[in-house]
Amino acid sequence: MKIEKEKCTGCHACYSICPKHCIEMQADNDGFLYPKIDRTICINCGRCENICPALNKPAPQKIGQAYACINKNDEVRMQSSSGGVFTLIAEYVINNGGAVFGAAFDENLSVRHIMIESVNDLGKLRGSKYVQSSIGNSYKEAKNLLECGRIVLFSGTPCQISGLLSYLGKEYSNLITQDLICHGVPPASVWHKYLDWLASVYSAAVDQRTAPSFRDKSTGWKSYSLSVSFTDGKKSAKTFSEDLFMRAFLNDLDLRPSCYCCPSKGIQRQSDITLADFWGIENIVPEMFDNKGTSLVIVNSDKGKQLFDTISPQMIIKEVDTQQALIYNPAAYKSSVLSPARERFMYLINEADFEKAIRKSINNSIIKRTLRKIKRIIERVY
Numbered sequence: 001m002k003i004e005k006e007k008c009t010g011c012h013a014c015y016s017i018c019p020k021h022c023i024e025m026q027a028d029n030d031g032f033l034y035p036k037i038d039r040t041i042c043i044n045c046g047r048c049e050n051i052c053p054a055l056n057k058p059a060p061q062k063i064g065q066a067y068a069c070i071n072k073n074d075e076v077r078m079q080s081s082s083g084g085v086f087t088l089i090a091e092y093v094i095n096n097g098g099a100v101f102g103a104a105f106d107e108n109l110s111v112r113h114i115m116i117e118s119v120n121d122l123g124k125l126r127g128s129k130y131v132q133s134s135i136g137n138s139y140k141e142a143k144n145l146l147e148c149g150r151i152v153l154f155s156g157t158p159c160q161i162s163g164l165l166s167y168l169g170k171e172y173s174n175l176i177t178q179d180l181i182c183h184g185v186p187p188a189s190v191w192h193k194y195l196d197w198l199a200s201v202y203s204a205a206v207d208q209r210t211a212p213s214f215r216d217k218s219t220g221w222k223s224y225s226l227s228v229s230f231t232d233g234k235k236s237a238k239t240f241s242e243d244l245f246m247r248a249f250l251n252d253l254d255l256r257p258s259c260y261c262c263p264s265k266g267i268q269r270q271s272d273i274t275l276a277d278f279w280g281i282e283n284i285v286p287e288m289f290d291n292k293g294t295s296l297v298i299v300n301s302d303k304g305k306q307l308f309d310t311i312s313p314q315m316i317i318k319e320v321d322t323q324q325a326l327i328y329n330p331a332a333y334k335s336s337v338l339s340p341a342r343e344r345f346m347y348l349i350n351e352a353d354f355e356k357a358i359r360k361s362i363n364n365s366i367i368k369r370t371l372r373k374i375k376r377i378i379e380r381v382y
């Protein structure tokens with residue numbers, strides 16, 4: 001395929017469309033999935049390149065209307081990353097005979113897209129998992145359901161929604177797409193290295209039957225923790241500023257290369273609804289800040305608006321100016337900046353233990369960033 005590696009988002013559109021099934025998604029050395037074509041089977045039909053969203057930039061959409069939202073069900077809100085709006089959208093779809101696709105942990109705590117049809121399974125999709133979710137055959141399954149006339153809600157990162165829409169290639173009135181404002185995604189390999197390291201620190205096996213929470217709100221929404229349970233009943237829960245996995249993620253040490261030049265940034269979205277944390281809500285709508293989580297919902301299409309109006313009695317809502325709502329959420333409009341220590345970190349996690357890899361990389365990157373700043377100031381002065 002013509003696509004440069006750093007532009008491939010791993011969306012699985014090419015894998016899904018191939019009529020000869022000759023594209024496999026294979027992990028590279030960093031653990032990110034990329035398409036690999038079996039040339040002995042490939043018939044050069046070109047469909048993989050024609051639908052690749054990175055090669056064929058989609059048409060820009062309208063700018064959506066933003067709302068601050070809180071799910072009135074406090075229990076669901078506390079289990080959700082932000083204000084718990086995803087659950088309301090998903091419940092509506094399921095209660096109307098539909099199916100919901102989203103990211104869940106599998107039995108090894110890897111993150112994969114799955115399809116659910118019962119509200120009892122919603123807990124599997126609830127909560128952000130800060131690891132790239134593998135799409136697998138979800139696009140194909142979604143298409144089959146759409147063709148049968150079922151309502152489908154497909155949730156995912158903006159690049160996954162872009163991949164789905166390219167793969168489908170036509171409008172479906174029974175499809176609802178929901179994306180997120182996305183900081184970027186680390187690979188499964190770093191997540192598993194972290195879990196192994198944690199198990200060695202706690203001298204206990206990670207409990208694979210209890211889903212970890214990347215957004216444990218017991219320490220507050222704004223100072224959330226990453227919590228992992230062990231088979232001996234112990235639990236690790238550190239706030240995002242202390243937890244080593246979160247430090248790597250938020251310092252941009254382990255994101256997919258395409259996340260540093262993300263094609264989906266900006267407020268013109270392809271999805272019907274965009275969900276995010278309403279960071280800065282205490283300054284914009286102070287009465288909607290209680291540190292339990294407030295969602296920023298951006299309604300991008302008429303279909304999204306109809307759905308939003310239907311679920312609105314179950315939420316506390318305040319319409320806000322879209323540009324203003326994004327002031328505290330730079331991930332909405334600009335890609336994460338490639339850390340000068342990324343390469344070193346991705347090398348070190350295979351050589352050293354997780355803690356050493358982080359400490360060596362973060363200190364190193366702070367020194368490098370400071371030196372670069374000093375150099376820029378000197379250049380400006382002279």
Ligand SMILES: Cc1cc2nc3c(=O)[nH]c(=O)nc-3n(C[C@H](O)[C@H](O)[C@H](O)COP(=O)(O)OP(=O)(O)OC[C@H]3O[C@@H](n4cnc5c(N)ncnc54)[C@H](O)[C@@H]3O)c2cc1C
Pocket residue numbers: 079080081082083084085086087101102103111125126127128129130131132133155156157178180181182183184185275276277278279295296329331
């Ligand atoms: C990798 C990632 C980065 C994010 N970065 C930001 C950010 O920079 N700024 C911001 O404001 N918000 C960000 N979010 C979104 C935010 O964390 C919440 O997911 C969002 O506000 C929805 O919250 P909720 O309370 O409505 O529902 P929740 O129940 O918390 O959200 C569940 C939804 O997230 C989806 N999801 C979870 N993990 C993944 C995954 N790995 N890949 C694809 N979809 C996933 C589920 O399918 C479901 O749609 C990010 C989310 C993810 C997954």
